[in-house]
Amino acid sequence: MAKIVAILNQKGGVGKTTSAVNLAACVGAKGKRVLLADIDPQGNSTSGFGIDKRGTKFSSYNVLTGSCAAADAIISTKFENVDIIASNMNLAGAELEIIDVKNRERLLKNALAPVWEQYDFIFLDCPPSLGLITLNALTAADTFLVPIQCEYYALEGLSQLMATVRQIKRLYNPYIELEGVLLTMYDGRLNLTQQVVAEVKKFFPKKVYATAIPRNVRLSEAPSFGQPILYFDKRSTGAQAYMALAEEFLEKQK
16 A cells, blocks of 8 residues: 655745655656655646647646546656646635535545555645645655755745644544754855754654755756756756655655
8 A cells, every 4th residue: 555645845845846756756766666746736747748738638736626526637747657637726626625524634544545456656746735635645645755955944934834733633644743854055164054954853752854955956947848957867956855855755655
């Protein structure tokens, strides 16, 4: 049965989608069967795998609102061992549509249950907010992974995120745990970076990945070509960092 990992941070611009796309691709390249469910209305993970958001018959909107089965929304990508459930702007209206549905926080979990056996890992690329879609993700997930930008405001809002998770743990999903904290846009030459790293490690002892993701131009260019960095430029520092992260992630599963 697949392990479900929600990738989230309610602060935008922290490398959340970049990490979702590239971790999924690298774990797939390591021989694991991966499903990436794009549940962010912006649909950037969908674009990151070269899929036309407007050309998909079914999306995560249909899965969440129950108008199609998860199996019908799954798209095989051209990248090794990675399938995706695409997203588009329709998803932005889903929260209003499901607000009065009974057990609305379990819609995603119930929808994904029939496809669990097909995968080793299901990654959920969450929206940058703590709304009903993110509630669904955290109710469905076994663990959650938090990318944090190495900047002054990195820890701002994290206490709110952790308070939300504690509430979800108490009310809906007693088993959810923190998978790990990923430092992104890392530049070890800066004093500020070192200060942020120290703070994050104090905040999350033993949960910060040894692998940090550096600032890398090739990493920024890859989405516009619809490719994860491993396939766009496997010799780049960004590709090497995400492969190292995939290895560290898989090692922890043992």
